Amino acid sequence: MLNIIVCIKQVPMVSELPWDSKTGTLKRELAEGMMDPASRRALEAALQIKENQGAHICAVTMGPAMAQEILHQAKALGADVGVLLTDKRMAGADTFLTSHILARFIQREYENFDLVLCGSQTSDSETAQVGPQLAEELNIPAIGYVSQIRAKENSVEAQRHVDDFFEILNMDLPGLITIDLSAYKPRYLALEGVEKAFENPDIRIIDAKKLGLDDSFNALKDSPTRIIDVFSPTTQNENRVLKGAVKKVVDQLFDEYGKVIGSAMGKDLKTHEHDEV
Amino acid sequence: MKSSKDIWVFGDYRNYFQNRVTLQILARAVDLATSTGGKVCAIVFGHNVNEYVAEYIAHGAQKVYVMDDPRLLLYSLETYSKLLTRLAKKYQPETILVGATRFGQEMAPRVAKQLKTGLTADCIDLEINEKGLLIQIAPSFGGNLIAKIITPVQRPQMATVRPGTFQELPHDYNASGKTMIEPLPDDLPEDRIRLITSEHRPSKKQKIEDADIVICGGRGMGSKGKFKKLFDLADLMNAEVGATRPVVYSEWISHHALVGQAGKNIKPKILMSFGISGAIQHTAALTDADFIIAINKNPNAIMMKMADVAIVADANQACLGIIKALKEKIRD
Ligand SMILES: Cc1cc2nc3c(=O)[nH]c(=O)nc-3n(C[C@H](O)[C@H](O)[C@H](O)COP(=O)(O)OP(=O)(O)OC[C@H]3O[C@@H](n4cnc5c(N)ncnc54)[C@H](O)[C@@H]3O)c2cc1C
Ligand SMILES: Nc1ncnc2c1ncn2[C@@H]1O[C@H](COP(=O)(O)O)[C@@H](O)[C@H]1O
Numbered sequence: 001m002l003n004i005i006v007c008i009k010q011v012p013m014v015s016e017l018p019w020d021s022k023t024g025t026l027k028r029e030l031a032e033g034m035m036d037p038a039s040r041r042a043l044e045a046a047l048q049i050k051e052n053q054g055a056h057i058c059a060v061t062m063g064p065a066m067a068q069e070i071l072h073q074a075k076a077l078g079a080d081v082g083v084l085l086t087d088k089r090m091a092g093a094d095t096f097l098t099s100h101i102l103a104r105f106i107q108r109e110y111e112n113f114d115l116v117l118c119g120s121q122t123s124d125s126e127t128a129q130v131g132p133q134l135a136e137e138l139n140i141p142a143i144g145y146v147s148q149i150r151a152k153e154n155s156v157e158a159q160r161h162v163d164d165f166f167e168i169l170n171m172d173l174p175g176l177i178t179i180d181l182s183a184y185k186p187r188y189l190a191l192e193g194v195e196k197a198f199e200n201p202d203i204r205i206i207d208a209k210k211l212g213l214d215d216s217f218n219a220l221k222d223s224p225t226r227i228i229d230v231f232s233p234t235t236q237n238e239n240r241v242l243k244g245a246v247k248k249v250v251d252q253l254f255d256e257y258g259k260v261i262g263s264a265m266g267k268d269l270k271t272h273e274h275d276e277v
Numbered sequence: 278m279k280s281s282k283d284i285w286v287f288g289d290y291r292n293y294f295q296n297r298v299t300l301q302i303l304a305r306a307v308d309l310a311t312s313t314g315g316k317v318c319a320i321v322f323g324h325n326v327n328e329y330v331a332e333y334i335a336h337g338a339q340k341v342y343v344m345d346d347p348r349l350l351l352y353s354l355e356t357y358s359k360l361l362t363r364l365a366k367k368y369q370p371e372t373i374l375v376g377a378t379r380f381g382q383e384m385a386p387r388v389a390k391q392l393k394t395g396l397t398a399d400c401i402d403l404e405i406n407e408k409g410l411l412i413q414i415a416p417s418f419g420g421n422l423i424a425k426i427i428t429p430v431q432r433p434q435m436a437t438v439r440p441g442t443f444q445e446l447p448h449d450y451n452a453s454g455k456t457m458i459e460p461l462p463d464d465l466p467e468d469r470i471r472l473i474t475s476e477h478r479p480s481k482k483q484k485i486e487d488a489d490i491v492i493c494g495g496r497g498m499g500s501k502g503k504f505k506k507l508f509d510l511a512d513l514m515n516a517e518v519g520a521t522r523p524v525v526y527s528e529w530i531s532h533h534a535l536v537g538q539a540g541k542n543i544k545p546k547i548l549m550s551f552g553i554s555g556a557i558q559h560t561a562a563l564t565d566a567d568f569i570i571a572i573n574k575n576p577n578a579i580m581m582k583m584a585d586v587a588i589v590a591d592a593n594q595a596c597l598g599i600i601k602a603l604k605e606k607i608r609d
Contacts, residue, residue, distance in 0.1 A: 037526075094395065095386065095396070096389070096390065096393075096394075096395060096396070099390070125398075125417075126398070126399070126538075126539065127386075127398040127399075128382050128383075128386075128398065129382075129385075129386040129389075129396060129398060131386075132382075132383050132384075132386040132387050132390075133386045133387065133389070133390045135387070136358075136386070136387045136390040136391060137390060140469075141355060141468075141469035141470045142354070142383070142387075143354075143470060144379065144382070144383045145379055157473070161478065162379035162380070163291060163292055163296075163378050163379045163380055164292055164295075164477060164478060164479045164480060165291075165475050165476065165477060165478065166474075166475070166476045166478045167472060167473075167474065167475045167476075168472075168473040168474045168475075169470050169471065169472055169473060170470070170471045170473055171469060171470045171471075172469040172470075175469070175470075182532075223395070224393070224394050224395030224428055224430070224431045225395035225396070225397060225413075225426050225427070225428050226426065226427055226428075226429055227417070227424045227425070227426050228412075228425050228426070228427055229424070229425040230417065230422050230423070230424050230425075231422065231423055231425075232422055232423070232579075233423055233557050233560070233579065239581075239582070239584055239585050239586065239587050240585065240586045240587070241576065241581075241587045241588075241589065242586065242587070242588045242589070242590075243576070243588070243589035243590070246590050246591070246594045246595055246598045247598060249588050249589075249590055249595070249598075250595065250598040250599055250601075250602050251602070253570070253586065253588065253599070254602055254606065256586075257568075257570075257586060258606070260547065260568060261514075261547060263546075264489050264490050264545075264546040264547040264568075265489075265490065265514050265515055265516075266489075266515065267515075267607055269603075269606040269607065270605070270606045270607075
């Protein structure tokens with residue numbers, strides 16, 4: 001039976017948020033966390049392996065206490081164990097340290113793991129770095145952007161389409177795979193399932209000390225990269241602003257720019273005969 | 278050991294001639310090197326790679342480190358990342374830049390980990406500050422902000438850059454560069470991944486990337502049904518339809534239409550943008566659009582500020598209005 005670890009992350013729901021089309025605003029009250037869509041697919045891949053040939057699935061996340069929610073969800077879906085790595089000193093970790101912390105956990109608690117599954121990239125930072133860096137630190141091979149896995153005795157066969165190449169690869173275990181966003185469409189979780197999972201949460205919580213990280217460990221300070229400035233992209237384009245009734249602005253648009261538009265279309269547009277407003 | 282001032286660019290030629298990211302990054306490296314003083318170097322692994330070496334020299338590389346061996350014929354993540362790590366330890370470059378192809382995106386993090394250094398993904402710009410540090414400029418915090426990131430202590434400084442971010446230099450037939458042949462180490466460990474089949478399946482070039490007119494729709498279109506009207510407009514204008522990420526996630530249109538960092542770069546003569554706020558991940562892909570017409574009910578949306586013509590209106594009504602006007606105006 002395969003010993004599978006799935007790394008999942010909680011991300012803000014902002015960009016995919018239910019949204020009020022009347023006011024054009026986000027329904028912020030619903031801006032809670034959700035399971036990163038790619039992580040969700042990694043979990044789906046693990047669940048399918050479990051169904052087909054049996055597996056033990058540990059879902060692990062590093063994040064704030066609130067991230068427990070996605071572990072409940074993972075357990076409701078079929079993960080056997082949920083583990084939260086959480087500590088003030090882990091906050092602010094870049095990918096170098098996120099992968100270090102995840103690796104630490106796996107080395108200490110799941111020494112005889114077979115397969116680590118990650119999403120290819122998260123929806124909030126999309127670095128696509130945590131998977132490869134975790135593999136590097138665990139000194140195991142990794143295949144990214146995989147769309148199909150077939151697990152065998154001591155190896156897995158993975159299929160992917162990357163950089164214009166369709167490939168089938170065979171990888172020794174233990175190994176790591178990141179699941180592409182186009183694959184393993186996640187299953188639906190009935191509400192009662194979630195509720196049940198919340199009744200008996202049973203999530204393991206591990207802090208920096210329990211992970212054996214140095215007393216001086218501080219992710220924010222120790223990350224090799226540092227943000228020195230944050231700004232919003234301002235573009236002060238000298239532009240033409242048209243406003244008013246739709247009919248009026250559309251007429252104005254073609255009056256003033258009909259030539260430009262027509263030439264890009266490769267068509268000659270009739271010039272406008274002015275309407276009475 | 279003190280690091281050199283050299284800037285390295287990983288030579289990713291697997292899809293050359295279509296994929297020109299290495300040439301694009303070389304161009305920016307040439308720029309950066311004028312203020313740091315180091316040399317611009319390309320790194321080429323493979324077998325019978327002279328053609329690429331020459332190409333990189335003609336596009337700005339002053340030095341090319343080459344490992345040429347039949348065992349390097351296939352792009353192998355494990356081997357290539359080990360070799361790049363070893364070379365970097367030996368020659369101590371100040372900076373390593375990697376094109377964000379899928380291969381580059383998998384390799385760069387592994388190299389950064391082995392070298393115990395930082396890595397910034399998908400930079401939209403690179404600069405050198407007064408202290409000579411590489412400023413890695415990348416979108417952050419979900420899209421409306423851009424961060425300047427540095428790697429203050431560890432070396433090399435590392436970043437990946439998506440194809441299309443920089444402009445390549447013209448081919449210089451007179452350029453000369455030094456080629457450094459590096460031996461393949463004889464203790465290369467056995468690859469733990471075996472390629473069973475590999476088939477070149479070039480993705481069809483999406484028409485949107487070459488279209489003269491692109492019509493992009495965002496969440497402001499309101500619903501899948503209303504979004505469909507953009508196709509009618511596109512038919513009339515002989516245009517292609519693009520979309521933002523929330524639209525693609527809501528399945529109003531397939532993900533092939535995604536315009537932005539995670540999707541396609543476009544370079545139309547005219548871009549019409551309907552109900553799009555203008556997050557940096559989206560607008561990063563629009564820098565080559567000649568003329569932008571934005572329609573948004575919020576006059577302060579970034580997309581409206583970027584546009585040449587900003588129409589303050591309801592996106593659906595404007596779409597219908599433009600369709601109507603065009604039908605009258607197109608001569609038969
Ligand atoms: C790592 C990462 C990568 C990303 N990559 C991409 C990418 O490649 N491409 C991409 O597009 N996004 C990407 N995003 C998402 C991006 O940050 C934005 O969330 C997205 O571009 C916003 O899409 P939007 O403008 O359609 O929606 P919103 O930001 O919700 O904007 C909707 C706009 O419509 C206007 N509006 C509302 N109602 C109307 C109406 N009736 N008439 C007219 N206007 C109206 C509003 O004023 C608003 O400006 C990425 C995000 C992350 C974190
Ligand atoms: N904090 C985290 N906890 C657990 N897994 C993570 C975390 N961050 C990233 N991952 C995993 O790494 C994948 C890629 O993340 P990223 O490199 O941030 O794009 C995600 O889909 C997750 O599987």
